[in-house]
Amino acid sequence: xxxxxxxxxxxxxxxxxxxxxxxxxxxxxxxxxxxxxxxxxxxxxxxxxxxxxxxxxxxxxxxxxxxxxxxxxxxxxxxxxxxxxxxxxxxxxxxxxxxxxxxxxxxxxxxxxxxxxxxxxxxxxxxxxxxxxxxxxxxxxxxxxxxxxxxxxxxxxxxxxxxxxxxxxxxxxxxxxxxxxxxxxxxxxxxxxxxxxxxxxxxxxxxxxxxxxxxxxxxxxxxxxxxx
Numbered sequence: 001x002x003x004x005x006x007x008x009x010x011x012x013x014x015x016x017x018x019x020x021x022x023x024x025x026x027x028x029x030x031x032x033x034x035x036x037x038x039x040x041x042x043x044x045x046x047x048x049x050x051x052x053x054x055x056x057x058x059x060x061x062x063x064x065x066x067x068x069x070x071x072x073x074x075x076x077x078x079x080x081x082x083x084x085x086x087x088x089x090x091x092x093x094x095x096x097x098x099x100x101x102x103x104x105x106x107x108x109x110x111x112x113x114x115x116x117x118x119x120x121x122x123x124x125x126x127x128x129x130x131x132x133x134x135x136x137x138x139x140x141x142x143x144x145x146x147x148x149x150x151x152x153x154x155x156x157x158x159x160x161x162x163x164x165x166x167x168x169x170x171x172x173x174x175x176x177x178x179x180x181x182x183x184x185x186x187x188x189x190x191x192x193x194x195x196x197x198x199x200x201x202x203x204x205x206x207x208x209x210x211x212x213x214x215x216x217x218x219x220x221x222x223x224x225x226x227x228x
Contacts, residue, residue, distance in 0.1 A: 036187075056075075088166075090168075101141070165197075
């Protein structure tokens with residue numbers, strides 16, 4: 001069976017004025033369905049660029065990306081938007097919640113874009129709010145929630161479309177160590193339910209929670225190993 005994600009010779013070159021900057025330099029990587037992978041590396045290693053390419057938020061300069069056995073480069077913009085909405089759940093360091101919406105309304109957003117009816121949206125959003133242990137906070141706005149609760153809302157929003165892949169970019173970057181531990185416990189539970197999780201982090205203890213660690217440096221993969 002083909003891997004869920006198959007990258008071959010991915011490069012990404014940014015033009016800054018007259019200069020060219022290679023963020024990725026021939027990255028090849030396979031990720032199987034149901035894996036839990038951490039992408040690690042210092043600032044400027046290319047991990048966030050790689051995450052953006054995996055999430056169909058950016059396109060490589062060269063190389064090929066197969067998602068579910070299909071070339072991403074052959075998809076139309078509307079097909080890519082559908083992939084980002086249905087196949088991939090995103091969790092960001094800065095939560096990216098809408099301040100005027102309640103937690104429940106924030107969680108429903110991907111379903112609004114996907115065209116679900118209101119009853120279905122509310123039912124699915126309530127279900128994932130329960131999953132992240134926030135049923136009692138669903139009518140609160142983001143500024144009425146702690147950092148950890150806001151990140152749980154962001155995780156619930158990523159889960160609501162039942163995506164096959166969760167992409168998490170430094171999901172504990174703005175959290176204290178106790179809350180970080182709770183969020184990583186949540187990711188562990190999500191992984192055990194069959195989701196593929198790809199986590200970008202520069203923190204060793206967070207990366208060790210994954211089952212496989214891919215280390216990047218200067219736009220290339222330095223090592224790729226199962227974690228202890």
